[in-house]
Amino acid sequence: MDRIRLDKWLWAARFYKTRSLAAQEIGKGRVQVNGQPAKPAREVSANDLVSIRKEDPPIEVRVCGVSGARGPAPVARLLYEETPESIQARERAAELRRLAPEPGQDLSAGRPTKRDRRLIDRLRGK
Structure with a gap:
């Protein structure tokens, strides 16, 4: 096995908890392969560059291996x-x-008290 579906690899590599969640995130455009938007059925192999936007700076990883089973x-x-x-x-x-x-x-x-709120309103011209 030298190639595997992107959603299955993301699930096996533990980036997402379920395969359907991985497919949804790929569909939203939050995952790119080699700098290009991907689809869940896109196949990845060793040395592919995958960019995953889960947090503010995206995580960029290089695929080292493929596995169809989710392990520890x-x-x-x-x-x-x-x-x-x-x-x-x-x-x-x-x-x-x-x-x-x-x-x-x-x-x-x-929090401002009722008196503070009245002073704020007076300053604002209300």
Whole structure:
């Protein structure tokens, strides 16, 4: 077995929990093979470059092996290797998320009280 359907490979490599979920994501255009949009029945083989948009920076992996059966996670990890550019992009995004200020940090006192709301309305001219 040197070629396999894309949706089946994504399921076997544990990128998606079910094959139908993998097919849906492929249909939405969130998976590309060698830089081109793919269909669920597209066959992948070793050395194909697969780009998966599950998170903010897409994950780019090179297919190392094919398997039609979903096995344990350590075995599934052997089916692909992530590209160095993808690893750097994910690390950069993680660092930016870590350094970003907390969105609710400005609200030190919590929700505005009724009195605060009236003052805000007065400032706005209502």
